[in-house]
Amino acid sequence: xxxxxxxxxxxxxxxxxxxxxxxxxxxxxxxxxxxxxxxxxxxxxxxxxxxxxxxxxxxxxxxxxxxxxxxxxxxxxxxxxxxxxxxxxxxxxxxxxxxxxxxxxxxxxxxxxxxxxxxxxxxxxxxxxxxxxxxxxxxxxxxxxxxxxxxxxxxxxxxxxxxxxxxxxxxxxxxxxxxxxxxxxxxxxxxxxxxxxxxxxxxxxxxxxxxxxxxxxxxxxxxxxxxxxxxxxxxxxxxxxxxxxxxxxxxxxxxxxxxxxxxxxxxxxxxxxxxxxxxxxxxxxxxxxxxxxxxxxxxxxxxxxxxxxxxxxxxxxxxxxxxxxxxxxxxxxxxxxxxxxxxxxxxxxxxxxxxxxxxxxxxxxxxxxxxxxxxxxxxxxxxxxxxxxxxxxxxxxxxxxxxxxxxxxxxxxxxxxxxxxxxxxxxxxxxxxxxx
Amino acid sequence: xxxxxxxxxxxxxxxxxxxxxxxxxxxxxxxxxxxxxxxxxxxxxxxxxxxxxxxxxxxxxxxxxxxxxxxxxxxxxxxxxxxxxxxxxxxxxxxxxxxxxxxxxxxxxxxxxxxxxxxxxxxxxxxxxxxxxxxxxxxxxxxxxxxxxxxxxxxxxxxxxxxxxxxxxxxxxxxxxxxxxxxxxxxxxxxxxxxxxxxxxxxxxxxxxxxxxxxxxxxxxxxxxxxxxxxxxxxxxxxxxxxxxxxxxxxxxxxxxxxxxxxxxxxxxxxxxxxxxxxxxxxxxxxxx
Numbered sequence: 001x002x003x004x005x006x007x008x009x010x011x012x013x014x015x016x017x018x019x020x021x022x023x024x025x026x027x028x029x030x031x032x033x034x035x036x037x038x039x040x041x042x043x044x045x046x047x048x049x050x051x052x053x054x055x056x057x058x059x060x061x062x063x064x065x066x067x068x069x070x071x072x073x074x075x076x077x078x079x080x081x082x083x084x085x086x087x088x089x090x091x092x093x094x095x096x097x098x099x100x101x102x103x104x105x106x107x108x109x110x111x112x113x114x115x116x117x118x119x120x121x122x123x124x125x126x127x128x129x130x131x132x133x134x135x136x137x138x139x140x141x142x143x144x145x146x147x148x149x150x151x152x153x154x155x156x157x158x159x160x161x162x163x164x165x166x167x168x169x170x171x172x173x174x175x176x177x178x179x180x181x182x183x184x185x186x187x188x189x190x191x192x193x194x195x196x197x198x199x200x201x202x203x204x205x206x207x208x209x210x211x212x213x214x215x216x217x218x219x220x221x222x223x224x225x226x227x228x229x230x231x232x233x234x235x236x237x238x239x240x241x242x243x244x245x246x247x248x249x250x251x252x253x254x255x256x257x258x259x260x261x262x263x264x265x266x267x268x269x270x271x272x273x274x275x276x277x278x279x280x281x282x283x284x285x286x287x288x289x290x291x292x293x294x295x296x297x298x299x300x301x302x303x304x305x306x307x308x309x310x311x312x313x314x315x316x317x318x319x320x321x322x323x324x325x326x327x328x329x330x331x332x333x334x335x336x337x338x339x340x341x342x343x344x345x346x347x348x349x350x351x352x353x354x355x356x357x358x359x360x361x362x363x364x365x366x367x368x369x370x371x372x373x374x375x376x377x378x379x380x381x382x383x384x385x386x387x388x389x390x391x392x393x394x395x396x397x398x399x400x401x402x403x404x405x406x407x408x409x410x411x412x413x414x415x416x417x418x419x420x421x422x423x424x425x426x427x428x429x430x431x432x433x434x435x436x
Numbered sequence: 437x438x439x440x441x442x443x444x445x446x447x448x449x450x451x452x453x454x455x456x457x458x459x460x461x462x463x464x465x466x467x468x469x470x471x472x473x474x475x476x477x478x479x480x481x482x483x484x485x486x487x488x489x490x491x492x493x494x495x496x497x498x499x500x501x502x503x504x505x506x507x508x509x510x511x512x513x514x515x516x517x518x519x520x521x522x523x524x525x526x527x528x529x530x531x532x533x534x535x536x537x538x539x540x541x542x543x544x545x546x547x548x549x550x551x552x553x554x555x556x557x558x559x560x561x562x563x564x565x566x567x568x569x570x571x572x573x574x575x576x577x578x579x580x581x582x583x584x585x586x587x588x589x590x591x592x593x594x595x596x597x598x599x600x601x602x603x604x605x606x607x608x609x610x611x612x613x614x615x616x617x618x619x620x621x622x623x624x625x626x627x628x629x630x631x632x633x634x635x636x637x638x639x640x641x642x643x644x645x646x647x648x649x650x651x652x653x654x655x656x657x658x659x660x661x662x663x664x665x666x667x668x669x670x671x672x673x674x675x676x677x678x679x680x681x682x683x684x685x686x687x688x689x690x691x692x693x694x695x696x697x698x699x700x701x702x703x704x705x706x707x708x709x710x711x712x713x714x715x716x717x718x719x720x721x722x723x724x725x
Binding site: 081084087088090105106110197198199200201251252253254255256258261265270394395397398401405406408409411412413415423426427430431434435 | 475476478479492496497498563565582583587589674675676677678689693694695696699
């Protein structure tokens with residue numbers, strides 16, 4: 001990881017002024033008298049710089065509590081199967097586990113336990129998080145985890161190309177098309193915008209959700225029946241697919257791009273805009289980056305005129321194993337590791353690179369924003385107007401497959417939008433009927 | 437101890453192993469296919485529903501028949517092209533020539549590669565922006581510039597079939613070389629003395645004698661084609677739309693992504709039924725007296 005001098009000075013100052021203080025204030029939340037000393041906790045986490053950073057905070061916790069914590073890392077591609085195996089086997093191998101939003105509903109009560117009483121006892125206020133970051137763990141039967149690794153989408157754009165053309169970052173989808181066309185005309189070989197339209201793992205829906213919610217549509221009604229084929233859904237899909245089919249401002253290959261292809265296209269300098277998660281920030285800071293940080297700007301995703309930005313969020317929680325024998329010790333650790341102070345100490349540490357931030361106070365923190373070019377403040381703005389999130393139902397993931405297939409059929413085979421969405425809705429109804 | 441009992445004792449470990457690793461999972465999954473087992477609802481086996489899961493596939497699931505059609509297209513194209521290529525390679529390699537052993541060694545290399553890796557590599561090579569294949573084709577046919585191969589149902593199927601043919605043709609070439617080598621050269625020489633052209637010798641003398649090996653190769657390749665999975669996951673993800681979603685990939689999705697294991701078991705059993713018929717044909721041909 002390349003760190004420039006400015007960052008190093010800022011980081012050192014942050015570490016000096018606040019870096020150590022947050023960790024010590026995080027320890028202040030620990031129950032006095034080491035009541036859980038001697039307990040051992042095992043944590044199952046997805047491989048990431050954030051959880052590697054968490055494991056570095058364990059020594060101070062162990063010293064203060066006498067609780068031993070071990071992290072076991074599993075690559076993203078294998079984690080869902082691992083969680084499923086833990087659930088089916090009724091295992092208590094892991095006391096605390098990380099899980100992604102769409103994976104959580106089937107795990108509720110079978111692998112993850114509700115923690116509302118613990119939250120109340122420990123006075124953990126869920127309002128410290130943006131609402132869009134807490135929905136994945138909230139169910140009618142309770143709260144099943146604390147948000148720990150959440151991503152929001154931003155519109156990344158080539159500031160240098162926009163400045164050259166006298167363009168401003170778009171705030172509406174119409175403006176996005178307009179500036180995309182202009183940049184593409186003025187810069188041969190550079191596409192206006194890159195979006196993943198390939199169906200892999202439903203990645204062609206990640207940007208579409210923002211169109212859908214912005215247009216006033218939704219995925220399901222209050223009774224859990226599909227309504228993405230409503231007039232608003234059809235308009236959103238029309239606008240979303242027009243970008244590639246009608247306006248033709250996407251790169252060749254975008255119809256089969258997955259998220260990684262799309263992001264790589266932008267960072268190879270082959271497109272002028274990309275709507276993608278904030279964690280790509282670190283790619284700009286790589287020493288051999290083809291597109292440098294000073295060439296790139298970021299803004300909340302556009303929306304429809306008069307509507308605030310809505311961002312589709314990706315949420316991960318720390319969930320407590322329903323079978324754990326160390327509940328109090330695990331909650332002690334969860335309280336500590338999920339604290340805002342720990343999060344900030346990682347964000348301002350020049351030796352760390354993760355950008356993930358889930359607390360309002362850190363999203364608006366001057367030190368955090370100084371390090372990441374105000375990215376978190378911009379994200380906070382988008383989160384203030386984000387009221388929608390993907391539904392918490394076990395049937396949602398199969399429905400994603402049906403919808404992703406429909407979207408791919410529209411883009412690659414010219415299937416009329418109402419027909420494709422109606423077919424997906426019929427398939428969704430069948431899936432929901434089977435899912436119970 | 438009688439010889440019969442001694443033989444039974446010697447065979448027992450093998451029988452137990454097969455029973456534990458094949459028979460038990462097959463019986464369990466058949467039982468599962470007759471029940472509700474949706475992990476999103478419960479980790480316990482649910483109510484007995486008889487053939488309802490099979491009915492779900494054949495009657496209610498809007499994707500199932502499309503998946504069956506895709507599977508049939510893939511198997512027919514894949515098997516015929518693989519066997520044709522393998523036969524061509526076998527005929528060429530059978531002739532003695534300088535560097536034959538080096539060529540034989542090199543030609544088997546694609547078979548040594550993992551299908552998942554092949555899928556990833558082909559996906560990269562077909563990228564219209566920087567892919568080696570896409571660029572080469574565009575250089576020869578400029579009209580093909582910017583063609584997104586994996587965004588077209590026809591081209592993505594062709595790409596998937598090509599990758600699989602590239603992977604399997606060497607293996608079957610070696611198999612057919614064995615068959616060709618076993619044909620008595622006198623029969624071909626006799627035909628040539630009678631004035632038969634090379635084509636007539638191949639069609640009327642070589643091919644009939646190669647037929648038993650060829651049929652076994654076709655059945656075997658059909659089984660392998662029906663099972664195709666890794667390259668679909670890494671190359672097309674079953675798309676665009678559902679145009680490269682085959683039965684095996686479909687069953688995986690229903691089970692491991694959607695957690696509907698009762699239904700997934702039924703779909704897997706439909707695939708197993710087809711594979712069973714093919715395997716039966718293979719056994720009859722391979723072990724006929």
